[in-house]
Amino acid sequence: MNELGYLSIDVDNHYYESLDAFTRHLPKEFRQRGVRMLRDGKHTVAVMGERVNRFIPNPTFDPIIEPGCLDLMFRGQIPDGVDPASLMKVEELGLRPEYQNRDARIKVLENQELESIFMFPTFGCGVEEALKKDIPATMASLHAFNLWLDEDWGFDRPDHRIYTAPMISLADPEAALAEVDFVLGRGAKLVHMRPAPVPGTSKPRSLGHPSHDPVWARLAEAGVPVAFHLGDSGYLQIAAMWGGKENFEGFGTTDPFDKVVVDDRAIHDTIASLIVHGVFVRHPKLRVASIENGSEWVHRLIKRLHKLANQYPKSFADNPVDELKEHVWIAPYYEEDVKHLANTIGTDRILFGSDWPHGEGLEDPTSYVKDLAGLSSDAEIRKVMRENALDLLGVSVHSAR
Template sequence: MPTLPYRIYDADEHYYEPDDCFTRHIEAAFAKRTVWVDRSRGSGPGRMFVGDERCHFFSVGTGDSVGPPGAMKEFLRGASETGGSPSLSPIDGLSVREYVDRGARLAKMDEQHVEACLMLPTTGVGVEPQLRAAQHRDALYPSLRAFNRWLEEDWGFGRDGRIYGAPLCSLVDLAQGVAELERVVAAGARFVILTAGPIEGRSPADPHFDPFWARCEEAGVNVVYHIGRTPFSEIYNVPWGLRPHPPSHRHSLMEYALSFTERPIVDTLTALVADNLFGRFPRLRVVTVEYGSSWVAALLRKLDHIARLYSKDMWRFGAPPLRPSDTFRHNVWVTPFFEDDVPALVALLGEDHVLAGSDYPHPEGLLWPAEFAEEVASLAPAVQRKILRDNLAALVA
């Protein structure tokens, strides 16, 4: 582990949720309609359900059998042809205290030289689109409220300045979405998570949703888009004869290329820029996590090129005051994969909008978050410090 003269701020850490993360605080009327884990078989991984339907994205408990942190590092670097499975040498993640317990995690963070982190869901990023379906719709917001209460209780929203848990929000119902945003902001949340993609025929930057974005800007809340289940599998896969609901880590090459990782975040950020969200809310801050960064350069070139080609009256919600690439640089923070070309991203976006994220304790992440320092070693020490610490610290200040 590299030795640094300061403790880092990690923009991508995770917990493994217990079985009751959605059920502990669920309203009684929805107790059998929310996300739950069936362990009636006695042995083996628990089976995950949404109501009486099997969970599409995570069919079994996410922490039950999972590779240890850092297991895929050399494979992802291209240094090894083995180790490409996230379930290689599996462990029971729920039995490792620092993955499930706040006190143990703080002790681990001290050992890892991590001062603070953005703490993100594992199961939680895989269920909101399924809850949008007609048969589950009325359970969507009760489920999100229950999860967020569990998160506040077990991990907290960051009042201690160390673990910044990010609650789940949704724009499917604007009134309920704003109400839950108000509740978690009042409880101290500095980040909220949204699912990438359109919201049932609307761009997320449609002025219809402005009350939500206005409150985020006013409260200084950072909006996070983290990889997970999105509507894109239904939108793009089905017309090509592919599965509408491929499970996590079981995508075919074409399913992955069409509807996972890059496509959801590229399309979503295109909408936020092109539909002038940041022109209306110039102080809004959007953070991308675990989507990598290999797509950023091509997206900025494409947006600027298209903006030059077309007249200003073709912006349906008004023309942004800046070039699209400059709008992106002003309002978006990117957390690259450790295996990405981080110095090139810094040159493209500027040193203030790049965040270091370890993805600890997931197998595709880093065992020691400070290992990310290896990826920025060619940069000036002051720039390294911004990426490894100061940029995330500024977002929570």
């Protein structure tokens, strides 16, 4: 056993999708409308929505960035005179089978002293935005992806080592409910939704729109939480209003002003829509988590909710701040002030997520504990590193580890 005395549960891990993740099970009628992988000279490009999509500029993931190599950049600690681009280090995908193979990944978990991980897409986090103008293709593509995900990784296996989150789009409410039933029937223990307005045929909808209540009801009844993981939420359209670029491009040229304008607005607005539009009032057993969206938005949202509840008391059946603290779990970035977050929402709702094996994450996942030094006790640290993840899943006893 490690120096903590227990194995941790990392709620933010990733796989690198195979090229056929969205096509292996896609019906023929959608093969020209969904995700297509095409050769462009020596390179492979993804075509979605009838245009080349550069959310992930290299969908083969070969070569791939080394885990944690951008740590100093994301901590804002690049030494003077060091070119940020020099921090980028890559390796051959074939050297890391654990990125695409479940059995190999479990062996890595043993070395990392992790009991379990929640796993999210890499390429897949940009698909719904790219296909949002074609809702049938969106729903068919995500269903095909979920078939691939269960086939290659499994939503949940008897060893409970890896929990993969199937992707759910609410764009077609009836198809969304059918997809939820499908993944629950396959044993999914959590689902993944994009933190963004819901695409619609005429106009976007709030997550709190009544048409989505059957999905929320089914998930609440099943005790299966919703994870809102960082992805392409379409919010660069706001940056475009200021003259910035409209489409996200991974590792492309970044205008810092875009970061200022967009930042964490998508998750802020997503959680606000659930609270202000009454989702937790109508579905009091629903649990959600914010993964890889940071935590600074929490303080702004609480301030705004408190003010709104005072200004428009008839619009809130319950105290909206209490709703957030009861229903929402948060995985802060490791470089943030976790003690400040604990003082704001309580330690019971904070999760440990390393973003492994992404370059902006941690090379050693459990080194996250070093950034929890501000917490007052080992018991609080254990909650963040393990127990709160079990509470989110609704599991009281996980294993003998």
